[in-house]
Amino acid sequence: MLHDFLAATSPLNSFFERIQFHWGADDMHSSYSQTLLGSLNFWGLLEGTHLLSLMLFFGTIAVVDSRLLGWTFRQTPVSVVSDRLLPWTVAAMIIAMVSGPILFFSKPAEYYHNFWFRAKLFFLIVAIANVYIFHKLVQKNQSEWDTAESPPFKAKLSGAISLMSWVLIMGFGRMIAYNFLDCGKPHAVWINWVAECKTSPLGSLTPAEYAKQLADQKAADDAAAAAAAAAPPATDPKAAAAPAGAAKTEAK
Numbered sequence: 001m002l003h004d005f006l007a008a009t010s011p012l013n014s015f016f017e018r019i020q021f022h023w024g025a026d027d028m029h030s031s032y033s034q035t036l037l038g039s040l041n042f043w044g045l046l047e048g049t050h051l052l053s054l055m056l057f058f059g060t061i062a063v064v065d066s067r068l069l070g071w072t073f074r075q076t077p078v079s080v081v082s083d084r085l086l087p088w089t090v091a092a093m094i095i096a097m098v099s100g101p102i103l104f105f106s107k108p109a110e111y112y113h114n115f116w117f118r119a120k121l122f123f124l125i126v127a128i129a130n131v132y133i134f135h136k137l138v139q140k141n142q143s144e145w146d147t148a149e150s151p152p153f154k155a156k157l158s159g160a161i162s163l164m165s166w167v168l169i170m171g172f173g174r175m176i177a178y179n180f181l182d183c184g185k186p187h188a189v190w191i192n193w194v195a196e197c198k199t200s201p202l203g204s205l206t207p208a209e210y211a212k213q214l215a216d217q218k219a220a221d222d223a224a225a226a227a228a229a230a231a232p233p234a235t236d237p238k239a240a241a242a243p244a245g246a247a248k249t250e251a252k
Contacts, residue, residue: 013112013196013199016108016109017109019105019108019109020034020107020109020110033105036102036105036106043106046103049099050095050099053092053099054096056088056091057089057093057096060088061162061163062163062166063081065160065163066163067159068155069159069163070149070150070151070156075149078151079146109201111176113182113183113195113196113200114176114195115182116173116178117172118194119172120169120172120176123169123172124165126161127161127166130158130162131162133158134162138155182202183197183202183204184197184200184202186205186206186207187206187207188206192204
């Protein structure tokens with residue numbers, strides 16, 4: 001109930017629609033968002049840059065996480081692995097943080113109700129919280145296990161959460177391009193709930209509602225077909241005139 005109330009009263013719905021379709025638009029030009037999306041090369045270059053930066057970021061994070069889990073570089077201290085990769089991680093993060101919001105600006109109203117986008121944001125929050133907890137709690141006594149081939153459980157847990165989160169973030173980000181979970185299509189109630197489809201222009205639809213629509217349409221089609229079959233056949237004026245003409249000819 002609270003989720004539906006906040007979704008219905010949130011100004012974000014109309015705000016993102018106004019940005020995507022109206023901001024910068026006039027009789028001669030499309031909105032800034034649609035201009036960006038329809039650009040010949042810039043949008044593609046921007047998307048490619050974002051994906052490459054995420055790949056670099058995930059690659060460096062995955063190496064550090066695998067060391068925390070004791071899978072790789074077991075003879076190398078955790079601090080050495082982390083410090084060597086940190087510049088690459090920071091550079092990739094900056095590029096992703098700049099390119100990501102610009103990509104969102106191209107279709108904000110659609111992304112706002114996209115199930116995969118929301119799932120990606122959720123696990124992004126999980127990943128950020130995990131980094132914060134790792135630096136605040138787990139690293140306090142890192143000097144005690146820095147050179148251990150198999151770090152303690154809390155370090156392994158942090159590495160596992162980080163690796164899982166970033167795998168899901170990358171996977172969900174890739175799924176944004178597919179539309180089979182878009183609003184307006186028959187989905188489970190919880191999918192419509194997560195994407196706030198009730199406030200989407202496409203609306204919310206469950207499998208039961210979709211089945212009822214199909215049944216109603218079939219009933220309407222059957223009724224129309226029955227009415228057409230019961231109606232008397234229409235008389236063709238030309239066909240009716242032909243025997244009369246023939247009778248006049250025989251009379252002559």
